[in-house]
Amino acid sequence: MSPPLLQVNDLKKHFPIKSGLFNRKPEFVYAVDGVSFEIARGETLSLVGESGCGKSTVGRAILRLFEITSGQVILDGQRIDDAAPGTMRQMRRRVQVVFQDPFSSLNPRMRVRDILAEPIRNFGLAKSAEDLEVRVTSLMDTVRLPREALNRRPHEFSGGQRQRIGIARALAAEPELIVCDEAVSALDVSVKAQIVNLLQDLQREFGLALLFISHDLAIVEHMTHRVAVMYLGKIVEVAPRREIFAAPRHPYTKALLSAVPLPEPGAQRNPIILKGDVPSPINPPKGCRFHTRCPFVFDRCRTEEPTLRATGPEQWVACHLEEPP
Amino acid sequence: MALLEVENLQTHFRTPGGINRAVDGVSFHVNEGETLAIVGESGCGKSVTSMSLMRLIPEPPGRIAGSIRFAGRDLLKLSDREMRAIRGNDISMIFQEPMTSLNPVLTVGRQIRETLMIHQGLDKQAAEAHAIEMLTLVGIPEPKRRVGEYPHQLSGGMRQRVMIAVALACNPKLLIADEPTTALDVTIQAQILKLMLDLKRRVGAAIILITHDLGVVAEIAERVMVMYAGRKVEEAPVAELFRSPRHPYTQGLLGAVPKLGSSLAGTATRLAEIPGQVPDLRKPITGCVFAGRCALATDLCRQYAPGLEEKGPRHIAACHYAAKGAIAA
Ligand SMILES: Nc1ncnc2c1ncn2[C@@H]1O[C@H](COP(=O)(O)OP(=O)(O)OP(=O)(O)O)[C@@H](O)[C@H]1O
Ligand SMILES: Nc1ncnc2c1ncn2[C@@H]1O[C@H](COP(=O)(O)OP(=O)(O)O)[C@@H](O)[C@H]1O
Ligand code: SF4
Ligand code: SF4
Ligand SMILES: [Mg+2]
Ligand SMILES: [Mg+2]
Numbered sequence: 001m002s003p004p005l006l007q008v009n010d011l012k013k014h015f016p017i018k019s020g021l022f023n024r025k026p027e028f029v030y031a032v033d034g035v036s037f038e039i040a041r042g043e044t045l046s047l048v049g050e051s052g053c054g055k056s057t058v059g060r061a062i063l064r065l066f067e068i069t070s071g072q073v074i075l076d077g078q079r080i081d082d083a084a085p086g087t088m089r090q091m092r093r094r095v096q097v098v099f100q101d102p103f104s105s106l107n108p109r110m111r112v113r114d115i116l117a118e119p120i121r122n123f124g125l126a127k128s129a130e131d132l133e134v135r136v137t138s139l140m141d142t143v144r145l146p147r148e149a150l151n152r153r154p155h156e157f158s159g160g161q162r163q164r165i166g167i168a169r170a171l172a173a174e175p176e177l178i179v180c181d182e183a184v185s186a187l188d189v190s191v192k193a194q195i196v197n198l199l200q201d202l203q204r205e206f207g208l209a210l211l212f213i214s215h216d217l218a219i220v221e222h223m224t225h226r227v228a229v230m231y232l233g234k235i236v237e238v239a240p241r242r243e244i245f246a247a248p249r250h251p252y253t254k255a256l257l258s259a260v261p262l263p264e265p266g267a268q269r270n271p272i273i274l275k276g277d278v279p280s281p282i283n284p285p286k287g288c289r290f291h292t293r294c295p296f297v298f299d300r301c302r303t304e305e306p307t308l309r310a311t312g313p314e315q316w317v318a319c320h321l322e323e324p325p
Numbered sequence: 326m327a328l329l330e331v332e333n334l335q336t337h338f339r340t341p342g343g344i345n346r347a348v349d350g351v352s353f354h355v356n357e358g359e360t361l362a363i364v365g366e367s368g369c370g371k372s373v374t375s376m377s378l379m380r381l382i383p384e385p386p387g388r389i390a391g392s393i394r395f396a397g398r399d400l401l402k403l404s405d406r407e408m409r410a411i412r413g414n415d416i417s418m419i420f421q422e423p424m425t426s427l428n429p430v431l432t433v434g435r436q437i438r439e440t441l442m443i444h445q446g447l448d449k450q451a452a453e454a455h456a457i458e459m460l461t462l463v464g465i466p467e468p469k470r471r472v473g474e475y476p477h478q479l480s481g482g483m484r485q486r487v488m489i490a491v492a493l494a495c496n497p498k499l500l501i502a503d504e505p506t507t508a509l510d511v512t513i514q515a516q517i518l519k520l521m522l523d524l525k526r527r528v529g530a531a532i533i534l535i536t537h538d539l540g541v542v543a544e545i546a547e548r549v550m551v552m553y554a555g556r557k558v559e560e561a562p563v564a565e566l567f568r569s570p571r572h573p574y575t576q577g578l579l580g581a582v583p584k585l586g587s588s589l590a591g592t593a594t595r596l597a598e599i600p601g602q603v604p605d606l607r608k609p610i611t612g613c614v615f616a617g618r619c620a621l622a623t624d625l626c627r628q629y630a631p632g633l634e635e636k637g638p639r640h641i642a643a644c645h646y647a648a649k650g651a652i653a654a
Binding site for chain 1: 480542581584595
């Protein structure tokens with residue numbers, strides 16, 4: 001059997017932070033603290049969870065935008081977290097990214113043509129100047145932008161069009177996996193629908209795998225095959241779409257889903273209102289990290305950390321309620 | 326009885342690219358104790374409408390025309406001094422980004438206290454005690470400690486709750502909330518929405534809620550006004566609007582958002598797209614503002630702007646074919 005496209009094993013990323021002048025003990029933000037998952041070819045895995053829980057840090061670790069603290073990131077059977085620059089170059093081509101803010105991620109001085117040509121040249125994908133031109137124009141067709149727009153610069157486009165340029169740039173490298181970090185979050189409702197549809201079409205057309213990072217659960221449900229729910233640097237539940245949305249098991253997943261207001265006036269809802277704020281990842285709570293807000297907390301939760309355990313064929317949950325005592 | 330009556334509000338800005346008709350002839354009312362939601366995509370004039378009500382539009386480059394009658398008085402005719410007395414007293418506002426409206430160099434306790442001292446004439450001790458009470462009411466843990474902290478020491482959710490505390494410190498008759506939960510996580514949003522509902526029940530304030538989140542609208546609004554390109558294009562009671570939207574833009578908005586539970590209901594199909602994008606408000610628009618994106622547009626639409634017409638009980642929409650659209654939908 002071929003390995004999954006992406007495998008992440010016990011990934012940790014601890015950011016050192018400046019502590020006070022006389023404070024000898026170094027402090028860390030435990031942004032990602034032991035996360036494991038896999039993504040198959042052509043699959044969409046969504047990472048959800050509240051602001052600061054470590055979603056983008058996971059994405060950036062996969063893109064190797066920094067060195068990780070520990071763990072492994074394996075692409076198509078080959079470790080990339082410690083790959084040498086030569087190997088890394090080819091690996092980089094295979095994993096691309098689309099960010100939230102299309103404006104700040106595009107160079108304002110470059111024409112669209114050059115923005116798209118850059119990755120094609122960098123990875124040596126074009127056989128000739130004509131081939132380069134063919135690739136660049138067909139990318140415009142793929143993301144449904146007019147070819148005339150190739151000579152314009154990013155500021156001449158609307159937010160949705162800029163996001164299409166960002167997607168075209170990612171596709172230019174012919175990747176197998178695209179990390180979409182809040183790629184549709186900043187867009188207006190009507191434009192968001194256009195981009196969501198485009199991403200789904202592209203996935204089908206090119207067999208792309210997506211790591212879809214988002215805090216919009218309704219969009220996630222619409223887009224995804226599987227979901228990993230994060231809380232304070234850990235995955236608390238992973239399951240296929242159906243299980244997550246029909247039968248969530250982790251108390252945090254339940255609370256998160258119940259908090260989403262439904263666009264149906266008069267809908268009978270009983271949101272689980274969590275108390276308090278998300279604790280700081282500098283000093284995550286001992287035991288279960290969710291215990292300070294969990295409605296079902298009991299003694300064991302405060303001292304012992306629950307591990308992810310299988311509760312169904314493809315469902316994994318980290319909660320003491322799921323374990324034999 | 327209408328607490329607020331806005332008549333033909335026009336707020337225009339002089340810009341290098343021409344006059345931006347950010348709000349162009351909008352009329353609406355809010356009854357006492359009622360919650361009106363204003364929805365629409367970014368740039369359609371929601372914030373400019375609310376800033377106009379508070380008379381917080383910089384003039385120039387802005388210019389406000391029309392009339393804004395609040396409890397019988399036209400706010401546009403008041404002196405700056407009279408307007409200051411209304412702001413933060415009879416009408417208060419929660420802004421999109423709490424950090425911009427809280428003063429970063431004053432402790433949160435002092436900010437609530439000063440509001441109370443200025444508007445309610447309380448002395449320092451009474452104001453301090455009341456400030457702690459307000460923070461408790463909005464669910465801030467350890468309020469006695471928090472009154473001594475600065476805004477940057479609080480989380481986003483706490484800052485938003487402090488803003489609500491400041492806004493409600495004077496029992497306003499009208500609370501304007503501009504995207505009060507857009508920057509917050511859903512679990513915190515749920516806390517804030519519950520808080521707003523509780524306070525409304527307790528104080529009986531009318532609320533104008535500005536948002537683009539249709540879920541939030543369904544949750545707390547009684548009536549909804551839909552804006553597009555600086556105009557009001559539809560207005561109806563909330564259940565009626567969601568059940569039978571008449572304007573093609575409203576229909577498009579409702580079709581473009583996926584609903585939680587879609588995968589189970591088997592409705593996770595393709596999202597409806599509204600092609601194109603909003604028109605440039607600096608260019609004159611003839612005919613219907615939505616014609617450039619509307620699937621039903623005809624020559625009539627491109628030539629003549631539709632007026633707001635009654636399409637059902639308390640339900641108005643500005644579309645030449647609204648009734649037909651509703652039957653077709
Ligand atoms: N370079 C850095 N240095 C220090 N701390 C960091 C750094 N990058 C991220 N963090 C911290 O790590 C934690 C996780 O951040 P991350 O950006 O991954 O969150 P997120 O889940 O993507 O949140 P959001 O939904 O707000 O985008 C946060 O507490 C953040 O402040
Ligand atoms: N101070 C200003 N000067 C010029 N144009 C402005 C100003 N404030 C807002 N606008 C314009 O008014 C229009 C409506 O903006 P706004 O009310 O903020 O939209 P939203 O519905 O997203 O709240 C936009 O075109 C915006 O650019
Ligand atoms: S382990 Fe305990 S605190 Fe954590 S989620 Fe389960 S019940 Fe709640
Ligand atoms: S008036 Fe015409 S263009 Fe405007 S919304 Fe109605 S059908 Fe569409
Ligand atoms: Mg992020
Ligand atoms: Mg706004």
